[in-house]
Amino acid sequence: MSQTCASQLLRLIEAYGVNTAFGIPGVHTIELYRALGESPIHHVTPRHEQGAGFMADGYARASGKPAACFIITGPGMTNIATAMGQALADSVPMLVISSVNRRDTLGRGQGRLHELPSQQQLLAGVSVFSHTLHDPAALPEILARAFAIFRGARPGPVHIEIPIDLFDAPVAETAPRPVEVFPPAPAPAAIARAAQWLSQAERPLVLLGGGCAAAPDAARALVERLQAPALTTINAKGVLGLDHPLDLGATMSLPASRRLAADADVILALGTELGETDYDLVFDGGFHLSGRLIRVDIDPQQLGRNQAADLAMVADASETMTTLLQALPEGHRDDPQDNSRATAVRQALALNEDPELAPYAPLYATLRATLPEAILVGDSTGPVYAGNFLASLPAPRRWFNSATGYGTLGYGLPAALGAALACPEHPVVALVGDGGLQFVLGELATARDLPYPVAVVIWNNQGYDEIRRYMAMHEVPQLGVNLTAPDFADLARAYTCRYRAVGDPASLGKALAQLGDADSPLLIEVDAAAWMNVLPYQK
Structure with missing residues (x-):
């Protein structure tokens, strides 16, 4: 045959x-x-x-x-x-x-x-x-x-x-015989040394990367056993759960978190490349580690990049966390409820009061209150950059975007459609700018064809505002950044999508609450200028 x-x-x-x-x-x-x-x-x-x-x-x-x-x-x-x-x-x-x-x-x-x-x-x-x-x-x-x-x-x-x-x-014609592959496990000698260093550490710190997303329970148990503050990369957001007292989020580019990292005597970095787009979003080379660095990565080449390790393990992060947890003594911290280091950093960060981030805090509060189980998928746009600092998620794989890594535009809408197909049990929200959405307007037709409604929140600031502000900061003429957006209401009608126009958190919440009322995509256009004008910190 x-x-x-x-x-x-x-x-x-x-x-x-x-x-x-x-x-x-x-x-x-x-x-x-x-x-x-x-x-x-x-x-x-x-x-x-x-x-x-x-x-x-x-x-x-x-x-x-x-x-x-x-x-x-x-x-x-x-x-x-x-x-x-x-x-x-x-x-x-x-x-x-x-x-x-x-x-x-x-x-x-x-x-x-x-x-x-x-x-x-x-x-x-x-x-x-x-x-x-x-x-x-x-x-x-x-x-x-x-x-x-x-x-x-x-x-x-x-x-x-x-x-x-x-x-x-x-x-x-032969029967398929897929190979079952197990990822590399950590070497016992390396686990023993890492456990010794971490148990003796006075100021441990854990850096959780996207490689930890498959094992949130192990990650949570490990940081709690160590009573160590944890910094997560953008792709690891949610791995410790919602509002965990030891979770400082993806704040490695901010001064308070950088001081914490520089002061740590033992750092455990799991499944993270320690790259610029997570650790140096201000591009000043200011993230430094002075303590002993334990690195775990499934890619041996990555262990030699960005930060020199004192102990390097070629291993799966999930397997390593489970094995290391078994090697660490229970209750070796004087006070297992002492979260004082993380609390001090969180207070110093004061993210909701930061003038660059504060305008977007009500956006994430509204999303959390209205769609707490949503998967949030972002493009490269101002609210998403802010959300990388502000958003707190109940689980991993609920927050990802193209404002990190390669940093392309046009990602948010189609990636959100892929997420909706993969996880139809969760509502999905695409967070996009008016400029980035115009890269992929045709995918609104794909969204219309799917049986799962997706909310497309359009932050309309009439152009490429992140680049516009960067040009202004460096005294560069603002050329090529002021765009005329399409009439999104007419566009929604053309693609048989629902449409709502909003300008404040309350109207956004009402619009998001309608996501599940029909199977068609829901376009929510946020007037960025109106949003800024109604919030109290602007008055």
Whole structure:
């Protein structure tokens, strides 16, 4: 018996747990779509391949599981490259399956449809692994490598391109045998030394990265056993739960948290790259560690970057937290309820009184009061930058955005749609600016097609205000940043979406409360100028 390479591909990825694919069909992928018609994999059609990548990104961040993207040769791949770059920067798993020209034409420069000199080389720069399939019999091996990376190494986009003459090639029909991969565990000697240092520490500090999102209970138990203040990266927000007394959030760029870090005598950094977009958002190189640094990362290369470690473990952060917790003595702190160091820093931070952050505090208070279980997905826009400091979440995977890592625009709406597909039990809110939304207006049609309503909160400040203010700060002429926004009410009608205009927290709360009243997307346009004028700190 035989099957086609395309049908084998779908059977294999389904066996690995992939049940959703995002893509736009084309003449080079019709044989893949022929096989997809007989597959249980759910297909979603975005309006642009970049949207497909962002949707797969949001799906993976919300669920912890990769989705697939089915992408056409040439322009489809250059379109998705930006989304792959964002996923690569934030270690987000994504399986990108593309077509490529026939094997006998590759690299010959004959002017074929969608031809690139080397599509694989182009995409290798935004992939953790990129491969051209030359033999359909090798497909099980290549997919096993892909999912070994997703489950046992630092994840990111994997790109597999299949020549168009192979999609309908016959292959032997065999039962899929997905490999179960266990990530690396910490070395016992390293755990013993880390436990000794931490138990003897007088001023311990824990740095929790996105690698801890899969084990919130272990993270919470560990910081409580150590009675150590914890700083979380943006992608680890919520890992300690809502308003945990030891959680200082993603405040590493602020003076009070930096003083805490510099004063710590032992620092445990788990699943964090210690990179600029979490630890130095003011770009002054001011985050310093003077105590002993214990680093845990699944990527050995990362252990040599950004901050020099005194003890480095190549290991899964979740497994390490569980093992380290067992090695630490119980009750070794004099007062297990002493949160004084964290309390002092929190008081010094005074986030709700910070003039840069205070205008957005009512936004997050309203979201929390109205939709406490929501997944909040952000673009690069002022309220999201503020929310990276202000937002407190009840669980991990409820807050992610493109205002970190690669830092692209146009991410918020399509990533929110991916999150809604992955977690239909949670309301989903996209937080976007009027400028960033215009990168992906077509995805409002995708939102309309989905069975789950998504709220799109548009912070309308008539242009690229973050860049406008940065230009003003550096005395640069404000060119190219003052945009005329579309009439969002008319736009909502054109896409058959609901629309509300708001200018204060009370009206925002009333609008958000209507999210579940219908299945259509809900566009909420916030007049940024009106919002600023009605709040008491402006009077």
